[in-house]
Amino acid sequence: MQGRTIKDRIKSARRERGLTQRQLSAILDISSANISFWEQGVNTPSTKNLLKLADALNVSIDWLEHGDKSAGPEYIPPANAWELPDDVDLSDAEYRDIMVPRLDEVSQDNYLGEPNYKKLFPVRKELLQLYSLQPRSLGALVMPDTSMEPSIAKGDMLLVDTSVTAIERDKQRIYALVKDKTKLVICRVEEDALGKLMWTDSRGQHKAASISDREWAQYTIAGRVVMRTGAL
Structure with missing residues (x-):
């Protein structure tokens, strides 16, 4: 470690954790540009961000600043959500x-909206406790557009409860839908005695579209959105 600076230690600790800059920025709820600047030595973390960074990387502040790792906690491997x-x-x-599978990364083993167990997103267990979420059925995806602003911004990482496979009546929940197996749609859906209504927050409920059974057959429910983190 001798000769290294804080920028080198941030980068090495992030890589040891198996995190990309975007994933780390989502955990810290800051811009990924900040992580890039820290690792390039353009600037250094503020005291507040240094505390959050040390916690996220499971190292001590002393080690980040000076290279003294003796006071840092031992690295504990993450758990896989689906194995709990x-x-x-x-x-x-x-x-x-807790490592959550991505739902928006397609491979030969999974379709859009299905868990990809080779593409994972780390979530702090404290966040799941805060929102009373059970990890086993969670999936993660990136908000693809601005259709749900101001509630959800483009680039936000969303956690989705994949155990939800039907629309909850009169709840106006946000769902992750896959249209025609090729397009990810994040929107609110409400079901009542007359059928289904679908709308995005950017347009408002007054612009809701009435969905016929024939139109609804084009959609698959990937799950219900239960949490969002900061933009990546």
């Missing part, structure tokens, strides 16, 4: 991060 029990008690769990 249905009603896991996160407060007793030793791990700090």
Whole structure:
């Protein structure tokens, strides 16, 4: 470690954790440009961000600033969300991060909207506890457009409960839908006695479209959006 600077230690710790700059920025809820600037030595983290960074990378502040890793906590490997029990008690769990499969990364093993277990997104267990979420059925995806602003911004990372496969009646929830197996659609859907209404927050409920059963057959429910993190 001798001869290294804070920018080198940030980069090496991030890589040891298997995180990209975008993934780390989502955990910290800051712009990915900040991470890039820190790792290039353009500037250094503020005291507030240094605390968050040390916590996210599971190292001590002393090590980040001076290279003294003796006071830092031992690295604990993350857990895979889909391998955890249905009603896991996160407060007793030793791990700090939970790896959630991506739903918007397509491969020969999965379609759009299905979990890709080779493309993962790390989520702090404290966030799941805060929102009372069980990790086993969660998936992650990036908001593809501005259609849900101001509620969700383009580039936000969304957590989706993939166990939700039907529209909840009279709830106006946000769902992740796949249209014709090729297009990801994030919108609100409401079901009542007359059928389904679909709308985006950027246009408002007064612009909701009435969806016939024939039109609805084009869509597959990937799940319900249950949380968002900052823009990547």
